[in-house]
Amino acid sequence: MDDLLVQLEIHTQQGLSALSNMDTEQISEYMERRSQIMKLLLHASPTLQQKREYKNRVKMVLSHDTIFIRKLEQLRDEASLQISKIETGKTQRMSYDKAYTGESYFFDLKK
Numbered sequence: 001m002d003d004l005l006v007q008l009e010i011h012t013q014q015g016l017s018a019l020s021n022m023d024t025e026q027i028s029e030y031m032e033r034r035s036q037i038m039k040l041l042l043h044a045s046p047t048l049q050q051k052r053e054y055k056n057r058v059k060m061v062l063s064h065d066t067i068f069i070r071k072l073e074q075l076r077d078e079a080s081l082q083i084s085k086i087e088t089g090k091t092q093r094m095s096y097d098k099a100y101t102g103e104s105y106f107f108d109l110k111k
Contacts, residue, residue, distance in 0.1 A: 001044045005054055008037045012061050019067065024075050027068065 015022075015030045022030070046054065 001041065001046050001050055001054070004037055004041050004044065005057055008034070008041065008061055009057065011037060012064055016064060016067065019071055022071070024072075024079075027072060027075075031068075 011030075011034060015034075018026075041058075
């Protein structure tokens with residue numbers, strides 16, 4: 001169990017150090033790996049003494065969640081802004097490019 005907890009701590013520190021350069025997919029990969037380690041920790045059967053020992057270490061790891069959540073919210077807001085720009089562009093383009101039917105009628109005014 002100690003090995004899993006050390007892996008989780010190392011993984012968390014690596015994630016924090018690379019967070020500023022991470023994109024959505026990299027954060028997703030990070031969270032997936034973290035989830036795997038957490039599942040292994042949950043399935044481990046620690047003694048009461050180990051639970052007491054590791055409780056603060058796990059709390060410390062979980063305390064960093066807010067940092068990752070802020071990064072995900074920032075990425076969400078950026079994506080939302082880009083989608084809004086795209087929608088605005090589509091609306092403007094459609095207002096200028098009215099649907100044009102190719103049918104024209106010409107009248108010959110010769111008598």
